Amino acid sequence: MDGIQLEIMWSNMISIVSEQARALQRTAFSPIVREAGDLATALFDADARMVAQAITGTPGHINSLGSAARNLIKVIPPEDLVPGDVLITNDPWLSAGHFFDITVLTPIFRGETLIGYCGSTIHHTDIGGYGVGAGARDIHEEGLWIPVMKLYEAGRPNQTLHDIIRRNVRTPDAIFGDLAAQVSSGKIGGERLNLMCDRYGLDNIDELSNEVIQRSEQATRDEIRKLPGGTFHGETSFDVPGGEVITLKTAVTIDTDAGDIIIDFEGSSPPSKSGINVVTAYTHAYSSFAIRSVLNPDLPNNAGSLAPIRVKSPDNCIINAQYPSPVNARHVVGMYVPFPILKALAPILPERVMAEGSGAVWTVQVQGKDKEGVPFVSSMFNYSGGTGARASKPGLSATCYPTGVAAVAIEVLEASIPIAFTTKELVRGSGGRGQQNGGDGQRIGFRMRSNQEWLLNAIPSRLRLSAEGLNGGESGARGSFQINGKEADEARKILMAADDQVTMITPGGGGIGVPEAA
Template identity: 70%
Template sequence: MDGVELQILWSNLIGIVSEQARALQRTAFSPIVREAGDLANGLFDEKARMVAQAVTGTPGHINSLAAAARNLLDDFGDEELKPGDVLITNDPWMSAGHFFDVTVLSPIFRNDRIIGYAGSTIHHSDIGGYGIGSGARDIHEEGLWIPTLKLYDQGEPNETLFKIIRRNVRTPDAVIGDLGAQVASGIIAADRLNALCDRYGLDDIASLSEEIITRSEEATRDVIRKLPGGTYHGKSVIDMPGGSEIVLQTAVTVDNEKGDIVIDFEGTSGPSSMGINVVPAYTHAYATFAVRSTLNPELPNNAGSLAPIRLKLPESSIVNAKYPSPCNARHVVGMHVPFPILKALAQVVPDQVVAEGSGAVWTIQIGGKDADGKPFTSSMFNYSGGMGARAGKPGISAVCYPTGVSAVPVEVLEASYPIVFKCKELEHGTGGTGKQPGGDGQRIGYKLRTGQPWLLNTIPSRLSAPPEGLLGGGDGAAGVFQINGENVVDTRKREMQPDDEVFMITPGGGGYGAA
């Protein structure tokens, strides 16, 4: 396939997944999807290999979705699929690592045979159980577990499954509405892919996907071959609510003959009793993102470019969660996975890495009854700290590497829920000093206007161990979490009184290089 033809067809594929993502985001019910873009969309070939992804979304979702398509089909069997079928699961070990992330996969038919799949994963507003926090004692306390099932069977909804979902969640209209948005985005992708085949006289996309995936893999290996071979080590420490510490340790081995990278997590902390354990797919998602965003970010993210990066995970570790470990708050550890990898890569390509940032977004979920006595539960909303500095640029303030989730605007939150914000502004001076300073965190204060007790689920991190500077840069400032002006460490789900106020300062990013 010549370069011009490939570029034209590739542009068409990117247009398809971009339209797929826009349709999902614009028709979603929940602010976390509609406003924050906590989603992923991907287009897969008939072998369930991810060919293209939409730009909107998070690495934790999109790179997990890359594995989820094959997992669903291995579990269900693609020979059983018919036109109009839609598969669904939220199994943490098959998809994105916790029950809130629901994956929907739609086969795309042409002339009565499957030519590809449209997939999406989004964070749903509620999935029953404990909520977004880390307090559940095992996974069965965390919510509704949906095995691989048909959400639609030849175009007909699985009414039994819909009834089960509705009865087990606190916000059924939002959950069912968001599922509808996922299904609709898959229909759009199928229509557009068939239109592409009509336009260019293709029976399928097998040759096109093979060309894209092969070129992407070889280009990634070429970049790795230019690196000095060897094993490089990195370590990152995260303090957790309750005063415990999590150690993430990596040995990054560069094989510049084969053109691959192996990341070994030996020495990483063992499983946690809190719901912060990370399943392998989510660990893989953020580990591969760290390498890809450092070495060759301009290359397409697909099955080919991900193939040269492999992981070794200790059997008993927090980044290799085993059933029935709780994992609803897996992002708290998972979003820190890139940092020990980046510290290792700093010994190889120091001008291409970033210093430690705040890591995980601070997630918040509120619930209770409004002034009229009507129950409500918010979807998760996030606040970022500062990003770590880069070799040639300061860290960005209130932007969290490695996730791509935006903050839901306070106006939208105040219109959707009985919450009122007292402040939301940058906290200047929280970024670490250095040749390039780290990004600043932000201060956020809020209370509820219901006049009734309410529930708070929130998971701050880096309250005592701040993000480290890199290559002589200063550390960022640690975060602050207070209720009614008093510092709070234990942040499991708690009952709040009507006039309670919450105040937070998210951590600043580490600086880069000595000033």
């Protein structure tokens, strides 16, 4: 295709997926989606290959969504789809790794011809079952499992499925409000794609998607070929709720002839009894994000640019969860996946990698009834520690690498659930010292504005093992999770008294380089 023509139509596609994301955020019920941006939207061609994604979102959703679209049409093939159909699933092994993340896929028709799909994945506030914590013993305790089905059939709601979802969740109005937002954003994306086809006289997007995907793959392989070939090793260890220590090991093989990178997790920790196990799609999502971060981040993120990055892991491994492993808190391990990869690449790309950061966001779910007896459930993202230092800049404070989820403003949370925050401030100096210091963690305190008991699901990490520095940099400070001033470290749901107070001190990031003498 002509380069100018391609650039114009590519800009149109980015506008389409970005409008999808904005529509989803504007209409979502959940603060996690509306305020924090815990979502992904993408546009796919008729073969369910991801062509374009919105700039809003988190890698765990975006790259998993790329796999989910193909998985959904394997179950319900294109010949069984008609205009007005909408597909849905939250199957962890087919989509984003746990029940809370629901994927909605909308087929796009031009007349009677299927030309592509609009997809979205968002974190829903509640899906029944145990909740967002790590305390379930197998996946069937974790919530409602939605197989690949039609949420809408020829424009009409699948009433049986709607009734099943409504009776299995604690806050059905919020769930259906967020599902409606996903359906609406998919419809908008389909309308905008058809308008683009009208504008440029296209019957379909096959030629356009082939050009974008082929160019993206070629550009990625060219970047890989610039690296020195060979196999490089990295390792990271961290503690998770209950004191369990997890080790992730990687062997990163760079094949400069083929332009491939293979990441092998052989030797990593075995599966956990807690719900922190990670499915392969989520592992690949954060592995590929780590590689993309140090190659050329400006390249489009689509089926082409992801194709040269492959992930291998043994079956008996925490980042290759097998049924019926519990997986609800899979981000606790999944968000550490980039660190051993970056450590492996540090000797050959010292100017592009960062030191270890605080790791996974500290997810907190509160559940109970307010003073009027109305039930509430809320997952309160995003309590981040500090990122690791960068080669020429300090780490960022109260910011999580690798997720892209923002913090929900405390004013928003206080307006949506009966909670009162007592403290929210940076912990100065908690980042590791170095030529470049690691980012600082933060202190957050809260209590519930209720007159009865409530339930707390909290998933802190790095309470024992600090984020390591790089090239002589010092480690960051450890985190601390306290209830009424006493240290707590539980993988299970905790019953709280009405006046209990929680204090969280998130970890600091590691420094880079030997610090100068004081």
